[in-house]
Amino acid sequence: MIRFRSILALVLAVITTFLVSCGGPTPTAQAPTYSTAQIEQIQRYSEDLEILRERLLSIPPLVQSSQWNDVKTLIHGPLGELRFKMLNLARLLDPKSQEEASAVSKEVFGHLVNIDEATQTEDSAKALRNYNEVLKDFDAFLDLIPDVTKPENLALL
Numbered sequence: 486m487i488r489f490r491s492i493l494a495l496v497l498a499v500i501t502t503f504l505v506s507c508g509g510p511t512p513t514a515q516a517p518t519y520s521t522a523q524i525e526q527i528q529r530y531s532e533d534l535e536i537l538r539e540r541l542l543s544i545p546p547l548v549q550s551s552q553w554n555d556v557k558t559l560i561h562g563p564l565g566e567l568r569f570k571m572l573n574l575a576r577l578l579d580p581k582s583q584e585e586a587s588a589v590s591k592e593v594f595g596h597l598v599n600i601d602e603a604t605q606t607e608d609s610a611k612a613l614r615n616y617n618e619v620l621k622d623f624d625a626f627l628d629l630i631p632d633v634t635k636p637e638n639l640a641l642l
């Protein structure tokens with residue numbers, strides 16, 4: 486029992502020291518900071534994703550005019566890199582956003598697979614439904630990315 490108490494006292498002393506050192510006059514310690522290299526990477530991936538988003542927008546007119554091969558080419562070509570870029574970007578985010586971002590990337594990929602399936606059966610309704618979903622999920626992903634071009638947002642990272 487004595488032994489236990491001394492261990493407990495030691496643990497409490499360690500915890501107290503830890504709390505005191507954390508509660509010091511430097512409240513900036515809580516925000517994870519990004520290196521210049523990471524900020525550049527985030528910016529580069531964000532720009533790439535904005536371009537790919539533009540490509541996504543060309544899906545509905547192609548579906549409406551039954552240009553199924555073009556839809557297929559789009560999904561396997563430029564949009565094929567989408568998941569890779571999203572997952573790479575997700576890895577650069579803080580742990581909480583990272584988890585959400587990887588979940589949303591999986592959603593996006595799932596909808597693209599469905600659009601690809603729709604091109605095989607020429608199912609416009611399925612293609613357009615998944616297009617709406619993919620756009621929604623994609624924008625949810627973009628919302629998770631901090632705008633590193635604004636210094637006031639860097640403080641929130």
Ligand code: ZN
Pocket residue numbers: 592593596618619622
């Ligand atoms: Zn979804």
